[in-house]
Amino acid sequence: MPLLPLELAFISTPTKCIIHPLNRLLHTASRSATPAYPLRLSLNAKEQSLVPSPTDEASLTQPFLPPISTFSEKDLKALYRDVLRIDVASTVSPSYRDKIVDPSLVLPRLSKRIVLGSRQTLDKNINSLSSRLQSRHGPSEPVAAPTNLSRGKPYSELLNALQCQQSVLALPLISNSSTSAPIVNATEWASLVDACIRELDFEGVFLVLRAMKTHGQVIEDELHHHIMSAMADEGLFHQLQTYASEFLQERDDMPHFQHIVTALCKCRLFSSAIQLLHQQEAKGHLPPMAVYHSLILGLLHTSSPGAAARQAIAWNIFYHMRYVAHPIPSVQLYTDMIRACAHHTEPDTLRGFDLWTEMTVDKRLTPTVDAYNAIILLAARDNRTAHEAIRLAREMLDVGRDADGKPALPLNTGTYAALLESCKHTGDLLRARWALTKLAGDVFTSTSSIDHWTLSNLFHAYASYKVPFVRDMAAPTRSEQPSLEAHKQAQSIEQRLDDIVATTATQSSITSGLQLPQTSKAVLNELDTMMDHLIAEKTSTGNIKTQLPRLFDQVTNLNIVIRSFLRAYFIHAHRVSDVFARAQSIHRLLKLDWSHEVIRLVLSQCARTGSGSPSQETMKFAEELWSAWLGILEKERHLPNRWTPMGLNTPADRREVPISTVRASHISMIWSSFIRLKTRYGDVDGAVQLLKQFERLYPPSTTKTNLDPHMPLETKISLEGPRTLIKVVERGKIDDDTIPPVLVFTDIVALHKRLARDQRTKDINYLTYLLHAYAGNVRDRRSFNLAVNDLEDGWRGKKSVGSDGEAKVKARIKWEKRRARVASRVRTSRR
Template identity: 30%
Template sequence: MLKPRISPQEYEKDSHSLYSMRKSNAKAKGKAAVPFGDPQPRVVSTLEDRVNALKHTVISGDALKTHEFYDESHLLALYEDLLALPQEETQEPAVKKPEEDPLPIVQKIAERLLPDISEPSTSAIAAQPMRYAILQQLDQVIADLETAEAYTTKAESEDAADAVLDVPVMLVSQKEWMALIYHCIRERDTDAAERALSLMIRAKCDIPEETFNAVLVVYARTGNVAKANDFVSKFLIASPTETQRDLHIRTYLEAISDTAFPTDALHILHDYETRGLAPPQKAYSRVITHLLSARSAVAHAHAWDLFAHMRYVAHPKPDAFMYATMIRACASSAISNHGEPERALDLFTEMTVDNGIAPTAAAYIATILACARSGRAKYVHEGFRLAKQMMDAHRDAYGHSQFMPDRRFFCALLEGAKRIGDLGRVRWILAEMARESMQRGADGQEQIDPRRSVHEEIMLHVFHAYAAYRVPFHRSLAPKAPQDKPQDATTQQEEPEALTAAQAEEAARDLVAEPDHAFTRLPPQSHPEVLYEAQALFARLRADRARGSGVFAHVEPTPRLLNAYLSVHYAHAPLERWRALWSTLHADAGVPRNAHTYVEVLERCANAKKPERPAALQVAEEAFAQWRSLEDAWRATGPQEVAAHARLIERAHAAMIRLYALTNDLDRAVELTKAFAAAYPPSTLRDPPARAPFRSTRTNLLGARPLVRVFNAAEIPDDAVPPLLAFGELEALHHRLAAAGRTADVRYVTWLCKAYEGALRARRERALEATMHPVYRAEPAV
């Protein structure tokens, strides 16, 4: 049976006390006491009391004149502050700079300490011997004072008043010391700056943190690891501050290239963790950014591991900069070919909803880019929804969007639109960019803003969209109209001829500058219309570039831009049309060809239709001869260069072998296959690259290793696999050899494919075995 919390006597006592309290309060207000338990007063009477109270509240006109109300300016300032977004953080450390020029202060020190210098020079170059003379004079004076203090301390004295007090000697004020150090740093004389710091310590002066940071910044920017380590061990051995730890780690990152794995930086970062001095979040973001820029699958996976490790041991709540960095990493294809849009959306939701961090433009654009590069329609549309939210949901006190669209924003949108073949949206984005880049100059004329103008990457996405676009109209499916007269040779043509240079220039005269008149409402409905728009855009691009003004004046022709323009012709024009263009385009633009130029034309020739194959073979042989010289240069450089272009080498040889097989030139196809196997034998695939020292599948509670693994060894792709040929690439040759009855060649092709497959399997097993504990590794066979 449940016991009551209070007894009936206590309840009655509390009730009487509550009633007496209510009665006394009512008497004080001049009202009758309301008995305990009586119903509440009516709503009408309560309303009458409020009205009577308002009648007695009278404000005079003079009081209204003197009363301070919020005017429009105060309200606008209030809403500007409330609706303002926080500024985006950067990786640069907050190092305080001197407020005034240190040279005049140094000259005053010289006048006081060096009487021989009567007229100090005002030039910084002539003042170089001055700082050495000042430091030498201060060193001598402090040494004399130290000698005198040591002698007096040893002397026996019974009187306490005669004892020497340990007080700083004010030869130079703190402001003058700092001016002297900043002057040495400005002259890039870090040895003199360190000497001045040593003298300050000997003189028992208080040294601000900014003074140490100013010297350490010089070592961090130049990547002088030896000097930085000596400086930390000499001046900051006790407990470096967060800024100093960040600068120390930054020194190791600046000392290596952007593509190198930052082993030493990771060692010093985990060493600080072991000492109980967790580096600041900026230091982690620096290392993670460097790992992501290395363009290696192992480095990319380690960046995710370090991000999870940071949240576990140091900073559980990342800042906006770190979130934007990791969301952009989801758009990379280092681990997955289509990125990780789900993880990007989860991180964005965690940032904005769970942690309540205001979204930044970098976070929005990174999320849109991750959704766009997935290539899936549902994520691409989610990216466009986020773009609309970015522009509409965040407005200032004037009603304007606080996120101005820039090139990164438009590039992310174009990335998604081109991957789903939405040419209509690509054309609209290009017209919007052309409109946004226009601004009024001081003379009232329209000018192009270089910061927001169309550049090379924008046009790269535009041409890719034209190449990926599938026309809805197919001429072969259209019903034939009745004709009374037979058609001649000119009327029987299915497609018009390509535009000449003059015709393309005339068609591009008003393109994009007047999008309503230049673009039709519907996208191109046939292949000739697609080519017409692409040629007009390219002609306008070259005209604006040559003229130095216009929407496309800042578009620089690069090899990848010309390759994108050629891809439009590969997709929508027959071989006779783009053959001459491929031969002359790069030479006319003065841009050299790159590896992708040859690989793309070889693949286009390999996929040519049967009537086009003889002409395609001529183009492919010419391109493959030039490709061989490029491949020989890579092989002469070393295996690392070959591994970096391994997939391109595979694509080029596979396309040429397929074209030989389809044209029934089986001897040359087999010969090229054997030459490839001799240059890149299957045995070279068996040995995996050396494992990074920080990669491990075990959880280590001690030592310089991350505690968390986001990707295990089996999930990380091997991006250093040498060139190889799989059966899918030799399938056409295998079928043609079997049809011709060449049994020996069929067996060789089958053996080669199986050899490459077995070498890959052995490489994977050895790579996984290298990550295992020595106890679980397989013993070598006797």
């Protein structure tokens, strides 16, 4: 039995006996009293007197000293380690697919064993005595030739041989030894099944499983789950039903129900999945929590259009599950819901922290590493709680440390990525470097975990970093007349700043020291160093590949990285021409076309920078980007729009015909930015022509079409059972992300001012008509989609004025004030 820390302290360090005054009186009384037991037995069974001797009297006057510990420092450390031992394993168990042997190693061995063996067995059985005797009594049935199954696959001959061998085993006069001998072991069967799954050949999977049943091989539950998960990811719900009826007949727990729900969500048949779930509830067969979890994840992890509405349905299903079937969710489900709060367009911080408190305090569930990563990411994405992410990370490290100081929940790549997200909001460049160093890992063994999101967040941290020295501080003010001494002093300060910049530039690297850049030029030098390293890795020019470590192997989406890099460059560069030159050089070296992310950033920055007319160089670069933007629209014109709701759409269909990458809000932002640039440059006619071109491509009438079919219109759904599904997300707070590109007044306010100054009444009337048409149709679309009337229910965009009662009271007061004003005017006119 391990000792308690108090016992360990008592053993290791002797303490002095402090006698309480009351105990001292009792001790004195016991000395003068007659002993109650005059005799005692010794070790040799002889009676001895208990009357204290003079030596005993002397010993009683001395304080009691506990025995000195005989434990060494090593023994005490071992005891301390046993007391603080962590019995729960912190490592994640490997998945079933990781346990499967690589099919490329197994397929050649199986082909050599089965393909050749099946040919020899077939020839032997055809020439056997039984076949000749059967041919005398009647016409012999021809042996079926092997069909070409899975043509073109690396295992096609193997599957044909398995099918042929099944027919051979059905022939008579075959010895029992040949039928009972195992052709393939369990590991090789699993590798063959995994090879078919990697090729998305599920007909071959069915054939392999039938062969396993023929040869008496037991199919493990993990293999069943692996196959059904692959089918669910491809949206094959019909094949899942066939699979369950053929291979899971003896199972009563319906393990395929979870995968059928996932497959329906992959095909965007969300209403069918919810209806199937409610049918099971109405029958009294409450599905397990894994089924609800699969449905919630299917609703959350779908892209636009209609993502906001499906997220609202997911939250309704989450609370409905707690009300109907499972009141206490699992830790993983809590984690996914907290992560969903973090991935909102506007992070739902309050709801996420409420779930965290409920999980850890109310339900007393032990959080995992993923749970801490989710709450850290939620705190990091909000500017008000970005510093709270650091505290949560420290709390995560302090959970369950052992004697050696090793935490039970160590930080992983997800934690460092979340902390890098917080550095982006706080501008903490020092901690951002530290997180990047941890993500880089052992760079010389190619274990870097830096991806395009990580690198993008790092560049955003550079963009939000505030340099302590500004060059404008060295220049004299305009009101002062610069004297010779002031000019010399300014030159000396300028030279000192340049020396600091040079020193910082020589010492700066991706993982170097604690010195932060002191000027904007030093920040630009560090940005250029990292971008040059990225370009060198992606282009592999010269001997850079052998000289520098590989940091950015996992960086795939370069457009996102370039956009965040140029954003930081715009903030810290002194001239816009430097940004243009750097952007052109990056695209030329990486051989990339202009992406809509870069075009949107550059045009919006140029439109917002300055108040006067833009330079000719800026307009030339903007015209180049606009030509590239029109080319992107022409190239993606045949693709489905991101704001058009789609019906039945399987993952295979999405791979063949991908959806457009441009969002409706991005189109509106790019168009409005270029219109503002044209207006500031003085080309008003060109700005008006751009406005008319936008109306031709995206007319106001399209805002009433393609309504989202997944918008939750009902306030309450009654089931056949005794319980009801109550909506927890109000309709008015659901963002409609299926709205086509539109323009509002704030987008073209500069053009309106210029038209009013030039007194162009005809263009002003056209502008007024167009803006009112877009606004009115969007208002009607909102009422059609959400069944919300902005004037009656009191909704103003995303936020509500109050409850329905408060909105009606305010409307009543406003109407009474207006009636009073009208009545006073009437009385005044009569007088």
